[in-house]
Amino acid sequence: MSADTLHFVVLIGSLRKDSINAAVARTLPSLVPEGVNVSFLGSIGDFPHYNADVQDEGFPEPVLKMAAQIKASDGVIIVTPEYNYSVPGVLKNAIDWLSRLSPQPFTGKPLAIQTASPGAIGGARAQYHLRQMLVFLDAFVLNKPEIMIGQSTQKVDPEKLVLTDAKTGAYITKQISALADLARRLRS
Amino acid sequence: MSADTLHFVVLIGSLRKDSINAAVARTLPSLVPEGVNVSFLGSIGDFPHYNADVQDEGFPEPVLKMAAQIKASDGVIIVTPEYNYSVPGVLKNAIDWLSRLSPQPFTGKPLAIQTASPGAIGGARAQYHLRQMLVFLDAFVLNKPEIMIGQSTQKVDPEKLVLTDAKTGAYITKQISALADLARRLRS
Amino acid sequence: MSADTLHFVVLIGSLRKDSINAAVARTLPSLVPEGVNVSFLGSIGDFPHYNADVQDEGFPEPVLKMAAQIKASDGVIIVTPEYNYSVPGVLKNAIDWLSRLSPQPFTGKPLAIQTASPGAIGGARAQYHLRQMLVFLDAFVLNKPEIMIGQSTQKVDPEKLVLTDAKTGAYITKQISALADLARRLRS
Amino acid sequence: MSADTLHFVVLIGSLRKDSINAAVARTLPSLVPEGVNVSFLGSIGDFPHYNADVQDEGFPEPVLKMAAQIKASDGVIIVTPEYNYSVPGVLKNAIDWLSRLSPQPFTGKPLAIQTASPGAIGGARAQYHLRQMLVFLDAFVLNKPEIMIGQSTQKVDPEKLVLTDAKTGAYITKQISALADLARRLRS
Numbered sequence: 133m134s135a136d137t138l139h140f141v142v143l144i145g146s147l148r149k150d151s152i153n154a155a156v157a158r159t160l161p162s163l164v165p166e167g168v169n170v171s172f173l174g175s176i177g178d179f180p181h182y183n184a185d186v187q188d189e190g191f192p193e194p195v196l197k198m199a200a201q202i203k204a205s206d207g208v209i210i211v212t213p214e215y216n217y218s219v220p221g222v223l224k225n226a227i228d229w230l231s232r233l234s235p236q237p238f239t240g241k242p243l244a245i246q247t248a249s250p251g252a253i254g255g256a257r258a259q260y261h262l263r264q265m266l267v268f269l270d271a272f273v274l275n276k277p278e279i280m281i282g283q284s285t286q287k288v289d290p291e292k293l294v295l296t297d298a299k300t301g302a303y304i305t306k307q308i309s310a311l312a313d314l315a316r317r318l319r320s
Numbered sequence: 321m322s323a324d325t326l327h328f329v330v331l332i333g334s335l336r337k338d339s340i341n342a343a344v345a346r347t348l349p350s351l352v353p354e355g356v357n358v359s360f361l362g363s364i365g366d367f368p369h370y371n372a373d374v375q376d377e378g379f380p381e382p383v384l385k386m387a388a389q390i391k392a393s394d395g396v397i398i399v400t401p402e403y404n405y406s407v408p409g410v411l412k413n414a415i416d417w418l419s420r421l422s423p424q425p426f427t428g429k430p431l432a433i434q435t436a437s438p439g440a441i442g443g444a445r446a447q448y449h450l451r452q453m454l455v456f457l458d459a460f461v462l463n464k465p466e467i468m469i470g471q472s473t474q475k476v477d478p479e480k481l482v483l484t485d486a487k488t489g490a491y492i493t494k495q496i497s498a499l500a501d502l503a504r505r506l507r508s
Numbered sequence: 509m510s511a512d513t514l515h516f517v518v519l520i521g522s523l524r525k526d527s528i529n530a531a532v533a534r535t536l537p538s539l540v541p542e543g544v545n546v547s548f549l550g551s552i553g554d555f556p557h558y559n560a561d562v563q564d565e566g567f568p569e570p571v572l573k574m575a576a577q578i579k580a581s582d583g584v585i586i587v588t589p590e591y592n593y594s595v596p597g598v599l600k601n602a603i604d605w606l607s608r609l610s611p612q613p614f615t616g617k618p619l620a621i622q623t624a625s626p627g628a629i630g631g632a633r634a635q636y637h638l639r640q641m642l643v644f645l646d647a648f649v650l651n652k653p654e655i656m657i658g659q660s661t662q663k664v665d666p667e668k669l670v671l672t673d674a675k676t677g678a679y680i681t682k683q684i685s686a687l688a689d690l691a692r693r694l695r696s
Numbered sequence: 697m698s699a700d701t702l703h704f705v706v707l708i709g710s711l712r713k714d715s716i717n718a719a720v721a722r723t724l725p726s727l728v729p730e731g732v733n734v735s736f737l738g739s740i741g742d743f744p745h746y747n748a749d750v751q752d753e754g755f756p757e758p759v760l761k762m763a764a765q766i767k768a769s770d771g772v773i774i775v776t777p778e779y780n781y782s783v784p785g786v787l788k789n790a791i792d793w794l795s796r797l798s799p800q801p802f803t804g805k806p807l808a809i810q811t812a813s814p815g816a817i818g819g820a821r822a823q824y825h826l827r828q829m830l831v832f833l834d835a836f837v838l839n840k841p842e843i844m845i846g847q848s849t850q851k852v853d854p855e856k857l858v859l860t861d862a863k864t865g866a867y868i869t870k871q872i873s874a875l876a877d878l879a880r881r882l883r884s
Contacts (some may be wrong), residue, residue, distance in 0.1 A: 221413025601785025
């Protein structure tokens with residue numbers, strides 16, 4: 133790994149074991165371009181419900197750990213389903229915790245969004261809600277290409293739980309290359 | 321209580337003990353118009369994180385109980401803070417659980433939204449995200465008046481934790497009257 | 509036409525002669541259920557750009573005419589493309605004019621949205637923007653079924669400029685039936 | 697003017713002569729930090745309604761001129777009112793025209809948003825709609841500080857039509873400094 137290698141961390145928005153979105157995330161290491169590597173953040177299921185009274189007693193360990201990993205990274209990739217036309221509550225809850233830290237870990241961080249859903253729309257509605265949150269969090273959210281994987285159940289191997297659709301894979305590689313370009317441009 | 325009395329249930333989006341939004345909610349019984357009464361749903365903090373694998377083992381008791389209370393009601397009032405330009409993750413998580421039930425409890429239900437925040441905008445950003453979710457949930461969300469309580473910390477008694485601002489109280493009464501009108505119109 | 513017949517008016521968001529959305533709109537008379545008829549509002553291209561100084565000299569005739577037709581109707585169907593992830597400026601401009609009238613014509617009006625686009629997402633992004641506007645305008649916007657026609661160029665006859673996709677047509681009939689149910693429920 | 701001077705262009709979303717937003721824009725030259733100058737784009741009132749049939753006959757002169765000025769600039773400042781919980785139709789119409797050009801002038805352009813409204817919310821709802829459009833247009837939209845000028849009529853001299861509120865002026869200077877930082881960072 134050269135000094136120029138970028139390290140992106142991956143945040144998964146679903147807790148389900150056989151999650152299609154987790155399957156997409158799991159495929160990322162084989163899709164990232166030269167000069168990029170990825171690692172996975174811990175489970176957002178390990179965070180308690182956000183509660184300012186709990187925060188007053190000290191940030192939970194998994195929150196602190198995830199924040200440190202985000203801070204140390206060159207960028208973040210969020211891979212998430214859409215629930216009820218927005219992001220999953222459990223993902224928003226993780227964001228609510230992370231946002232309370234100072235320094236706030238998303239500040240100035242290059243970030244890309246990927247959503248997959250069984251329907252035609254591929255999670256688009258969740259993406260624009262997430263983007264609005266990330267204005268407040270002051271992240272550098274990549275505009276394009278947007279990865280909204282429709283008919284997602286047909287694009288993942290149900291046994292191996294990895295993305296098998298080559299066209300989607302190529303788009304993802306293109307997105308991560310664009311994220312790498314953005315990260316390099318911003319840190320120069 | 322006459323046969324015509326409407327019964328609304330109140331869902332609170334914050335878990336914090338001294339929550340301003342909980343204080344607003346706590347004041348509702350004294351603000352509702354003639355012919356309306358309100359009761360409080362259980363804490364959304366009692367729901368686990370939504371996970372389809374957990375759901376497959378059976379819906380948690382607090383989810384079933386809240387769903388039954390919503391179903392039995394004439395309408396729902398959601399009182400919530402805005403976190404990170406959207407609804408709190410913990411509130412969205414409750415919605416994610418409730419949305420999986422069949423029949424889905426929000427279907428056709430008259431619903432009003434109230435948000436309070438310390439800043440000028442009063443939680444408006446959370447309201448439009450919530451409205452988008454409620455399209456999917458097929459609720460009848462009241463358009464007007466919108467209750468967005470800005471500078472909320474100045475409008476609540478910090479000891480008694482009740483709303484003290486009379487103008488805001490009058491707006492809330494007006495909103496609940498409009499919700500009652502909508503509920504009566506829809507059930508006729 | 510019996511006393512119970514509902515009359516809906518159709519507002520088209522595109523000015524292009526061969527517009528796919530206009531083609532969908534043009535097909536509506538053959539898709540509406542028993543007891544419903546539709547007519548077409550004038551072209552939004554006949555409105556000038558909204559300008560309060562112009563308004564001060566008097567509302568333009570086409571604005572007044574369209575407002576009167578909306579007021580006299582039992583509901584509105586908006587059929588529009590998505591431009592730049594939102595509604596066309598020309599449609600928003602028409603809304604800006606109509607919204608300034610008193611009484612404001614959309615108030616309390618049952619309303620359904622249809623969008624068509626060549627891509628997979630079918631105009632969904634425009635729909636949620638339009639819904640946010642219609643909160644302010646206090647319309648009763650139908651939640652479901654949502655009509656977002658993806659791959660629209662394959663679903664319209666390019667010569668006759670009418671919708672030819674039977675499945676989409678059936679969805680539209682279902683939506684207009686739901687709008688009729690809503691209109692009947694609200695006027696009782 | 698040194699080689700390092702940044703040149704930003706200002707796009708105004710209102711056509712009204714005494715527009716508060718135009719007054720804010722008019723004050724920008726006196727608020728920009730050292731090393732920045734601003735000039736004003738032409739009136740969006742000079743664009744016809746967007747219509748692909750008109751486009752097929754050639755882009756109107758005012759569209760081409762504005763696009764060239766945006767392309768030649770180091771960044772864009774949009775100052776606009778909120779109409780009906782979104783951007784004015786006339787502003788969206790200008791965006792619809794500009795977006796059809798190739799190269800598309802907003803691509804990669806640093807951009808800041810300012811809204812003013814007489815109410816408390818200061819145009820926030822229009823800003824998030826505009827941000828969603830600018831994802832498609834691939835602009836670099838500044839996250840913070842957000843300029844949402846509430847109670848705007850009290851902050852502008854009604855005769856001279858310039859911003860007189862010093863606190864708002866200082867925020868604007870801070871925003872333009874942040875935009876300049878972003879522009880310098882991206883071009884390096």
